[in-house]
Amino acid sequence: MKIKKAFDNFIFKRFIYSIFVLFALSILIFTLARLLPGDPARLALGPRAPEDVVQRYREQLHLDKPIYIQYFYWLNDVIHLSLGRSLVTFRDVSEDIYEFLPATLELILFSGIIIVIGALTLGVISGRKPGSTVDNAMRLFAYVGISIPAFVWAIILQLIFAYWLNVLPAMGRISSGIPSPPRITGFMTIDSLLTGNLVAFIDSIEHLILPATALAIGPLAQDARILRANLIENIGKDYVLNFKSHGIPESTIYFKYALKPSLIPVIAVMGLDIASLLGNAFLVELIFNWPGLSRYGINAMLRKDLNAIVGVTLVIGLVFIIANLIVDLIIYRLDPRIKYHEKR
Numbered sequence: 001m002k003i004k005k006a007f008d009n010f011i012f013k014r015f016i017y018s019i020f021v022l023f024a025l026s027i028l029i030f031t032l033a034r035l036l037p038g039d040p041a042r043l044a045l046g047p048r049a050p051e052d053v054v055q056r057y058r059e060q061l062h063l064d065k066p067i068y069i070q071y072f073y074w075l076n077d078v079i080h081l082s083l084g085r086s087l088v089t090f091r092d093v094s095e096d097i098y099e100f101l102p103a104t105l106e107l108i109l110f111s112g113i114i115i116v117i118g119a120l121t122l123g124v125i126s127g128r129k130p131g132s133t134v135d136n137a138m139r140l141f142a143y144v145g146i147s148i149p150a151f152v153w154a155i156i157l158q159l160i161f162a163y164w165l166n167v168l169p170a171m172g173r174i175s176s177g178i179p180s181p182p183r184i185t186g187f188m189t190i191d192s193l194l195t196g197n198l199v200a201f202i203d204s205i206e207h208l209i210l211p212a213t214a215l216a217i218g219p220l221a222q223d224a225r226i227l228r229a230n231l232i233e234n235i236g237k238d239y240v241l242n243f244k245s246h247g248i249p250e251s252t253i254y255f256k257y258a259l260k261p262s263l264i265p266v267i268a269v270m271g272l273d274i275a276s277l278l279g280n281a282f283l284v285e286l287i288f289n290w291p292g293l294s295r296y297g298i299n300a301m302l303r304k305d306l307n308a309i310v311g312v313t314l315v316i317g318l319v320f321i322i323a324n325l326i327v328d329l330i331i332y333r334l335d336p337r338i339k340y341h342e343k344r
Contacts, residue, residue: 014328018321022314029313030074033306034067040087040304061085074310083314084307088300093311096296101315102186103173104281104292107215110208112274114216115223119270122220123227127262128254130232138224145221151283154214158287161210169207171289178203211288215281219273223266230262264334271327275320 041057042049058064062073077084083093126138162170173188174180181191181200189208192201234240235258243253282294293312300308 011329014325018325021321022317025317026075026078026310026314027071029310029317030071031067033309034070036304038304040306061087074307083311086300086308087305088303088308093307096308097293097311097315098186100291100293100296103188103290104278104285104294106187106189107208107212107281107285107290107292108274108277110212111216111277114212115220115270115274118216118220119223119227119266122224123231123266124259126224127228127231127235130228135228138228142221142225145217146225148218149283150215150218150280151287153217154211154284154287157210157214168210169203170210173204173207173290174200175203175207211281211284211290214284215277219270219277223270223273226269227262227266230265231258234258234262260334264331267330267334268327271323271330272320275323278319279316 039054039058041054041061041063045054045057055064062070065073074084081094083097085091086093086096089096122138122141126135129135158170161168169175178200181188181195181197184191184194188204189201192198192204231254235254240253240258243257244250278294279297280294281290281292282298284290285292285295286298293315296308297312297316299305300312
């Protein structure tokens with residue numbers, strides 16, 4: 001009962017913190033977006049629009065009122081499940097997010113799978129045999145992977161696999177000759193499976209490989225390197241040497257006693273890496289012509305689409321909060337020190 005109560009308290013505290021963080025983020029981003037130079041109404045209607053029309057549009061958007069009054073108007077819309085009207089698409093921003101977010105989430109989830117599997121595999125193999133040929137190759141890959149940005153990897157992968165080898169598609173979410181499945185979840189792969197369209201499912205997976213890999217290489221290399229360093233450090237600790245002196249098999253020591261504490265900092269970094277992909281994917285989406293939220297957000301910034309900027313930033317913040325909460329729960333399960341602290 002004490003463990004369950006401690007776990008419930010832990011979840012409740014993290015949930016309350018998350019609400020305050022999201023609220024503070026909304027105030028900060030809303031204020032910064034309103035302080036950007038330029039007239040949003042004029043940008044939306046164009047330079048040739050009559051001044052009286054622009055003024056009426058400013059009043060319609062409450063841009064003629066103080067910032068704090070504008071925020072309360074916006075907050076009232078949010079309470080009623082609206083993020084305000086986009087100055088570019090002239091739709092509710094929540095509709096735009098509903099349209100573009102699934103494509104980016106699908107890309108991020110696929111990248112996350114690559115990051116988790118790749119980082120754990122390379123980190124474990126490299127950390128178990130430091131100084132070996134495999135370890136040196138992994139360290140070289142880590143240096144190269146971290147130093148090269150995702151958009152450069154996108155261009156490299158596109159040139160090699162899409163143009164030179166011509167084995168993977170270079171653009172979009174699905175080939176033009178294949179009909180898209182009906183929208184159910186917005187995830188092309190899931191919707192293809194739900195409708196029994198295996199051709200579209202395979203084709204959508206092929207379209208995901210290159211952009212997801214380009215996004216994953218940097219975080220994968222960093223997380224594998226962190227795991228390797230933690231494993232080497234923990235293997236040299238006294239309690240591990242004590243286990244070895246008692247004749248416990250090396251594989252048992254490695255996977256049961258050294259790997260678990262080594263995963264704690266890696267999981268913390270990995271969760272933030274995967275969440276940050278939502279904000280870092282805009283150039284990759286642009287290169288692969290991926291109709292996602294990141295590209296929509298960049299277009300909103302370039303056109304000073306205030307409500308779209310705030311809406312996209314809040315979605316990114318919400319993803320970070322959810323990722324942090326998931327990471328905290330995983331670490332809570334892995335690290336007994338947190339359980340002991342919560343029970344006190």
